Amino acid sequence: MGSLFRSEEMTLCQLFLQSEAAYACVSELGELGLVQFRDLNPDVNAFQRKFVNEVRRCDEMERKLRYLEKEIKKDGIPMLDTGESPEAPQPREMIDLEATFEKLENELREVNQNAEALKRNFLELTELKHILRKTQIFFDEAEHGGVVSQMADPNREEEQVTLLGEEGLRAGGQALKLGFVAGVILRERIPAFERMLWRACRGNVFLRQAEIETPLEDPSTGDQVFKSVFIIFFQGDQxxxxxxxxxxxxxxxxxxxxxxxxxxxxxxxxxxxRIEDLNTVLGQTQDHRHRVLVAAAKNIKNWFVKVRKIKAIYHTLNLFNLDVTQKCLIAECWVPVLDIETIQLALRRGTERSGSSVPPILNRMETFEDPPTYNRTNKFTKGFQALIDAYGVASYREMNPAPYTIITFPFLFAVMFGDTGHGMIMALFGGWMVLKEKPLAAKKSDNEIWNIFFGGRYIVFLMGLFSMYTGFIYNDFFSKSLNIFGTYWKVNYNWTTVSSLPSLQLDPNGTDYLQRPYPIGMDPVWQLSENKIVFLNSYKMKISIIFGVIHMIFGVVVGLWNHMYFKKRINVICDFIPQMIFLLFLFFYMVLLMFIKWIKYAPTNEEINGPYCAPSVLITFINMVLFKANVAPSEVCDPWMFSGQLGVQRALLILAVLCIPWMLFAKPFLLMRNMKSKMHQQLNNHGTENGDVEGGAGAVQQNAGTVQGGHKEEEQHDIGEIFVHQSIHTIEYVLGSVSHTASYLRLWALSLAHAQLSEVLWNMVMRNGLRYENWYGGVILWVVFALWAVLTVGILVLMEGLSAFLHTLRLHWVEFQSKFYMGAGYTFQPFSFEIILDSAQATVED
Amino acid sequence: MGASVVAVLVFTILWGVVGIVLPFFVPKGPNRGILQLILILTAFTCWSFWLCCYMAQMNPFFGPKLERKTILMMAREWGNPIAP
Structure with a gap:
């Protein structure tokens, strides 16, 4: 069944649809979402396809709907979204829909136009109102001030007369016949306006202005603008x-x-x-508009779905070929083999709905093309599949790493993030998202970061759970240890010893240690000790290498499953076996040495198997690769962990190194031999046939011979390519095994960093809160705890979590998948209304 | 070799049940394979992680170095008190 281990088996199908049934059938297939159609007329321009008219009509309808939606949003009317998806309407219903939208649009446009005209009128009247009010003030002032001053200042008039003579007198006489204009202007234009007037009229005009306090609405844009009333006095027509x-x-x-x-x-x-009258009319217009929009808002989502479905159907129909008789449409599509039954059922439903009598025909086709990769995921596996697909889509039917990633990803993450407390925070967050899945998914947030977290909710949850487990084994709980089983180390000193020395080291060879380890995880005593880093580093480095090597071996084994599935025996012999030998004989051997060291050397043993004599695993390994012998630290010690180790190591190394030429040359050589033997056969055949003078068969063979000649060059070319490919592959693998093994040390490095950082945070922050007694100690603790909690979540859980996540991702993409994963496929993109509607929704929201 | 048989047995059996016995009882269905794989991998990783930690502590080459205060505190809180 649709397991995730390999992508679905796909087949190329030819589909014959009766023209009258095509629409209904495609609609059914769109609801199903299991068929990927191929474009059968890629040379035909988009404007010359058969159903271009219908697509255009749909575009037009969509435009109208968008206009309606914009207007609805402008008025802030809630749109009813039932979330249901109505079936694609029949083609004949399209006309009804079109008519409805046309009517609505026209009505709305008319109402808007009317409203705009009314608003303009209203604006004019309000401005006039303001002008009358403000100018009243000017005139009043003029009557009290200006006129009085004019009257009370005859002397100045006299002065003018004397200065300007006749002309001045005439001008003075005309001054009594002052003209004026009043109007309204945008407030920000006032200074420029004033300056312009002054310059153009040489200061011979008098401008008064007053601001209109309330902003006025611009009818064309709907913006609120501030304006001022002005009045200009001048004299003369010019x-x-x-x-x-x-x-x-x-x-x-x-x-x-x-x-x-x-x-x-x-x-x-x-x-x-008039303003009052206009207000009532405007109110009625608005009411009408509101009624129209409210009615439209009830259906708009539904309409959108319908129109988009119709459009998608016609788009798909455009990909089809027309039969010569023009009676039926021919389509080619990729289909999962397991779903052929369901697809046929859907097609039958479509035919019945359209009332056509001829059933559609679904024919399987033979093809050499690579089918698309289709992994059937559920909500749990989807996130993990996305992690893999982000690197590269699996080749068709290749082993999919996603199922293994479900556990190995959270586990390797947890090795770096191991802390029960931090893991608990993460698991609670992930668990909350998983529990509240449905309501949270229904909300459809636009926040990208939230969507990433929510999409990976199961990953986050599992990462949290595994971090809790590894944290329990590391015995780290917010950097503190839990003493659940009681430490297995004991203090046996008396007062004099303790008081005389600042620190003491417990002796593992004696009564200080119970001679068996703490049952689950690290002994809590290490958390308190000064030399904990030394002890933990040795442990964590070893487990990083152990898990790294196991992970890589697993990757190579997955590669074997691939070779066996694709029946490539040559790959098993020339790739898998030498690769495995190389990895096992060098790196897994090192892992074995670690276990031997853990078991064989103990402080309770005699000197030769004691801590002093224990050889370093790393030095042993380096010596092994350099073909050197180990050196014992002193006379009493044995430089080897077991007898005959030198010989075994040398043999292993030689065999491992021999694997390199094996990987490099075996495959190209075998391929070349195969080709040669094939060619020989053909040449021999050719010879005998040539001996025959008889016609038909000989002529055919001759033809084949010439064709063969053409191929020859190509084959030589192929051989060169195979050589280059194989050498790249070999170099990558050999160098990769070394560097990848070292790369797994990041497990140790990050786990050390995480543990140290959380310890520092506790010592620098939280400890200060625990120092004070009395009531204010409580207050201080409250503040300090808040700070510590924020830093814990912000830095240790979020940032460290992100960093560990990225490192885990790298370990999977590079170290694990490079051992077997091709990732050269392309995804199956079925024709599905669900996907089309979702993406349309997303683009609208952007 | 300082290992407690009980601890090793209990933990091995516990994870053995998860990784070997439980996969047989996974209900039939499209996700059976995935669920089995999840159980097996979980058991293997968790068991081996515990095992490594256990084995690393089996024969410690050195003991923890403790400060005077820590020693006194350990002695008082975790048994074997030191009388001045």
Missing amino acids: LKTRVKKICEGFRATLYPCPEAPADRREMAMGVMT
Whole structure:
């Protein structure tokens, strides 16, 4: 069944659809989402395809719907989203839909136009209202101040007369016939406007302005703008035209303003009543618009789904070929073999729905093309598959690393992140997301970071659980140890010894140690000791290498399953066996040495098997590779862990090194021999046939011979390619095994860093909170704990977690997958309404 | 060799049940293979992780170096108190 170990078996199918049933059938297939159609007319321009008209109509409908949606959003009306997906409507329903949308759009546009006109009118009237009000103030001032000053200052008039003579007198006389214009202008334009007036009229105009306090709505854009009322006094017609031109240039609107106060009052009254009338009309228009939109909002999501489905169907139909008789459409598609039954059922449903009598035909086709890779995932495995696909999509039917990653990923992460406390925080977070899966998924957040976390909720949860386990084994709980089983180390000193020395080292060879380890995990005594790093480093480095080597061996074994599945015996012989020997004889041997050292050397043994004589695993390994003998630290010691070790090591090394030429040359050589023998056979055949003078068969063979000649060059080319490929592969593997083994030391490095960082955080922060007594000690502890908690979550869980995650990802992508994974496939992209609708939704929201 | 038979047996059996016995009882269905694999891998990784930690402590080459205060505290809290 659809297991995740390999991608689904796919087959290329040819599909004959009766033209009248095609639409319904494709619609059913879209609901199913298990078929990937191929473009059968890639040369045909998008505008010349058969159903281009329908696609265009759908585009038009979608545009109208988007317009409606925009208007609905503008008014803040909630759109009803039931989440259900209605079936694609029949093609004939398209006309109804079109008509509905057309009507709605036109109605809305008309209402909007009316509203805009009304608003413009309203704006004008309000501006006029303001002008009348403000100018009233100017005139009042003028009556009290200006006129009085003019009257009370006859001397100045006299001065003017004397200075300007006749002309001045004439000008003075005209000054009594002042003209004025009043209008409204954008507030930010005032300074420029004033300057312009001053310059253009040489200071012969008088401008008064007052700000309108409330912002006015611009009817075309709907923005709120601030405006000012101005009034300009001038004399003479020439100035009048000039002033009017400047006003025009500055987009100021001028309004008639009667000179007589009585007229102004009357006009103000008129304006007020008109504004009131307009308000009622505007209100009614808005109500109407609102009613239309509310009605549309109920259906809009539904309509969107329908239109998008129709469009997707016609897009798909455009990929099809038309039969010569024009009676049926031909499609080619990739289909999972297991789902052929369901697909046929769907096709039958489609035919019945369309009322066609001829059933569609689904034919399997033979092809040399690589089928797409289709991994059937569920919500749990999806996240892990995504991790693998981010590196490269598996080749068709190749072993999929995702199932193994489900456990190895959280485990290797946990080796680096091992802390029960931090793991608990992570597991709780992941568990919460898993538990509240449905409501959280329904929310559809736009926050990218949240979506990443939520998509990987099962990974986070498992990483948390495994970190709790490894933390328990490391005996780290927020950098403190738990003493659950009681330490297996004892203090047997008396007071005099303890008081005389600042520190003491317990002796493992005696009563200080119970001679058997703490049952689960690290003894808590190490957390308290000064030399804990020395002890933990030796342990953590060893486990990094042990798990690294096991992980890599596993990768090579997965490669074997691939070779066996694809029936490539040559790969088993020329790749798998030497690779395995190389890895086992060098690196797994080192792992064995570690276990031997753990078991054989003990402080309770006599000197030769005691701590002093224990040879270093690393030095032994380096000596082995350099073909050198171990040197014992002193006379009493044996430099070897077991008798005959030197001979065994040399044999292992020689065999491992012999694997290199084996990997390098065996495969190209075997391939070349195969080809030669094939060619020989053909040449021999050719000879005998040539002996025959009889016609038909000989002629055919001759043809084959010439064809063969053409191929020859190609084959030589192939051989060269195989050589290059194989040497790259070999070098990569040999160098890779060394560097990858070392690369697994990151497990130790990160786990050390994590443990140290959390210890430092405790000592620098949390300890200060535990130092004080009394009531204020509680307050301090409260503050310090808050700080410690924030730093723990922020740095130790989030940042360290991210770093450990990336390192784990690398260990999987590079160290593990390089042993077997090709990753040269392409994903199966089925024609599915669900996917199309989701992506359409996503683009709209962006 | 300082190993406690009980501890090794208990832990090996515990993870052995998870990794060897439980996979037989996974319900049939499309996800049976994956679930079996998960159980086996979990048991193997967890058991070997514990084993490595256990074996690394079996024959410690040196003991923990403790400060005077720590020693006194250990002696008081974890048994075997030292009388001044």
